[in-house]
Amino acid sequence: MLEISDLVTTYGPVKALDGVSISVPAGKITAVLGANGAGKTTLLRTVSGLVKSRSGKVTLGGQDITRTPVEGMVRLGMAHVPEGRGVIAELTVEENLRLGGLWRKDDDKAERMEEVYEQFPPLDKRRKLSAHTLSGGERQMLVVGRALLAKPKVLLLDEPSLGLAPLIVNQIFTLVRDLVDRTDLAVLLVEQNAKSALGIADTGVVLNLGRVVASEDAKTLLADEGLRHAYLGF
Amino acid sequence: MKQFLDLSLSGLTSGFIYAAFALCLVLIFRATRIVNFGQGAQAMFTTYIALDVVQRTGNYWLGLLAALVSGFVLGAVIERVIVRPVETGPEINAVIVTLGVFIGLIALAAVVFGNTFEPFRAPFGLEGFQVGDTSINLTPTNVFNIFAVVVAMAALLALFRFTSLGLQMRASAFGQEVARLLGVRVGQMLTLGWALAGLFGSLAGILIAGGNFISPNFMDSVVVFGFVAAVLGGLDSFVGAVVGGLVLGLSLAYVQGYVAPELVTLAALGILMVVLLLKPGGLFSSSVARKV
Ligand SMILES: Nc1ncnc2c1ncn2[C@@H]1O[C@H](COP(=O)(O)OP(=O)(O)O)[C@@H](O)[C@H]1O
Numbered sequence: 001m002l003e004i005s006d007l008v009t010t011y012g013p014v015k016a017l018d019g020v021s022i023s024v025p026a027g028k029i030t031a032v033l034g035a036n037g038a039g040k041t042t043l044l045r046t047v048s049g050l051v052k053s054r055s056g057k058v059t060l061g062g063q064d065i066t067r068t069p070v071e072g073m074v075r076l077g078m079a080h081v082p083e084g085r086g087v088i089a090e091l092t093v094e095e096n097l098r099l100g101g102l103w104r105k106d107d108d109k110a111e112r113m114e115e116v117y118e119q120f121p122p123l124d125k126r127r128k129l130s131a132h133t134l135s136g137g138e139r140q141m142l143v144v145g146r147a148l149l150a151k152p153k154v155l156l157l158d159e160p161s162l163g164l165a166p167l168i169v170n171q172i173f174t175l176v177r178d179l180v181d182r183t184d185l186a187v188l189l190v191e192q193n194a195k196s197a198l199g200i201a202d203t204g205v206v207l208n209l210g211r212v213v214a215s216e217d218a219k220t221l222l223a224d225e226g227l228r229h230a231y232l233g234f
Numbered sequence: 235m236k237q238f239l240d241l242s243l244s245g246l247t248s249g250f251i252y253a254a255f256a257l258c259l260v261l262i263f264r265a266t267r268i269v270n271f272g273q274g275a276q277a278m279f280t281t282y283i284a285l286d287v288v289q290r291t292g293n294y295w296l297g298l299l300a301a302l303v304s305g306f307v308l309g310a311v312i313e314r315v316i317v318r319p320v321e322t323g324p325e326i327n328a329v330i331v332t333l334g335v336f337i338g339l340i341a342l343a344a345v346v347f348g349n350t351f352e353p354f355r356a357p358f359g360l361e362g363f364q365v366g367d368t369s370i371n372l373t374p375t376n377v378f379n380i381f382a383v384v385v386a387m388a389a390l391l392a393l394f395r396f397t398s399l400g401l402q403m404r405a406s407a408f409g410q411e412v413a414r415l416l417g418v419r420v421g422q423m424l425t426l427g428w429a430l431a432g433l434f435g436s437l438a439g440i441l442i443a444g445g446n447f448i449s450p451n452f453m454d455s456v457v458v459f460g461f462v463a464a465v466l467g468g469l470d471s472f473v474g475a476v477v478g479g480l481v482l483g484l485s486l487a488y489v490q491g492y493v494a495p496e497l498v499t500l501a502a503l504g505i506l507m508v509v510l511l512l513k514p515g516g517l518f519s520s521s522v523a524r525k526v
């Protein structure tokens with residue numbers, strides 16, 4: 001679904017991505033793991049166009065999107081939940097959600113919104129409240145729900161587990177896994193929390209200093225003690 | 235008692251105008267963190283355009299329409315052509331560019347329209363209403379001014395609260411990057427914000443002009459008071475701008491009537507300093523501390 005080939009991104013003299021190639025198939029979760037500073041966030045930001053790549057190519061469903069402006073990505077079926085959640089705290093919960101389905105013209109938006117509320121009951125109770133009143137877990141629910149309202153074909157998630165209690169992480173990961181199994185969604189999940197991520201992922205890609213150092217079946221990767229010790233810290 | 239009533243009425247009338255002007259500053263500041271020092275000069279310029287239309291057609295309402303339309307267009311053009319290119323640099327660059335707009339437009343107006351005082355027609359009468367056998371300090375034109383500002387504010391509020399466009403504008407103001415990821419055309423929203431601010435400023439300009447004389451500098455004092463009102467309100471809250479405008483209008487009217495007219499400007503600065511000392515963020519601030 002999403003093909004990343006030979007992507008290079010630099011910040012001045014820093015080469016944050018140094019020729020990264022990853023394939024993100026439909027109906028699967030691809031986890032990108034690596035330490036802080038490995039280039040995970042840069043990878044997602046380059047794919048969604050927030051950062052311009054130096055070279056390389058990104059295609060979505062066969063279409064070249066390397067130079068597509070950020071605003072156009074969601075219309076092509078890409079949803080990106082940025083690092084640090086991306087809740088707009090000044091808006092209400094409902095307004096945040098409405099932004100998710102904004103560009104879509106179809107008229108089942110209201111029903112889809114109700115579905116999100118059903119999936120995340122804590123949000124339902126806080127519809128009219130300002131989003132800054134939400135807890136970390138609720139914020140994560142809000143941004144995931146909002147991303148899903150765009151009916152994406154590819155979902156990019158940047159460290160959804162950051163700062164959340166294990167129980168909430170589990171709940172959100174289960175929901176994503178469920179969704180991927182039910183629909184044909186392709187998920188590119190970026191995580192420092194390698195253990196939890198590999199628990200739900202199909203494929204694991206290890207990133208180190210902007211390069212892919214391993215790309216394996218998630219179970220194989222979990223079993224590979226050498227790699228785990230070297231790059232994943234468990 | 236009569237004096238208090240009269241001062242309150244005149245304070246309210248000017249307060250609404252300061253509020254309208256403060257709203258333009260807030261509209262732009264909220265979205266771009268730029269204080270648009272050119273706002274008053276823009277309004278002055280479009281009031282001259284309105285004057286020209288009124289003189290040609292003899293119709294005040296066509297002049298009002300011309301002011302609003304030209305204010306909208308001028309705001310959009312300034313954002314696109316002058317501000318946008320420097321926006322990626324440090325914020326101070328954009329602010330200095332708006333100072334350039336301020337100076338440039340005043341100079342241009344002096345050349346095009348002349349550096350003289352021109353009378354501007356009032357839409358309605360300028361005689362105070364009769365209550366019993368005294369006339370109070372509220373004219374039909376004052377009533378129209380207040381009415382126009384209130385209607386414009388209500389329309390703006392409705393736009394922001396109830397429409398998808400308004401939601402997109404707020405999202406662009408508070409979370410540019412997230413808004414872009416969700417498909418909001420943030421650049422267009424910013425232009426629209428500047429355009430609406432231009433429209434509001436032009437409204438304030440033509441309302442102040444009605445029944446008075448205009449010159450290339452006629453908006454200067456309003457800019458100062460509007461700015462004080464906006465800062466009182468916290469610079470990024472609409473409610474704050476309105477309350478700030480009214481508080482300032484009333485306070486200044488009382489200073490003028492009970493203390494001394496010469497102290498009005500000084501009093502504005504005094505109020506500003508006291509409020510900022512007590513509440514550094516202004517009376518209202520809609521922006522919550524952004525958590526990571
Ligand atoms: N905006 C930026 N400007 C300069 N350097 C950056 C910027 N963002 C990230 N970097 C650098 O790029 C590298 C990769 O960072 P990042 O993609 O955030 O890694 P991760 O998400 O894996 O922690 C790091 O060395 C980081 O310091």
Ligand SMILES: [Mg+2]
Nearest residue numbers: 040041042083
């Ligand atoms: Mg990161």
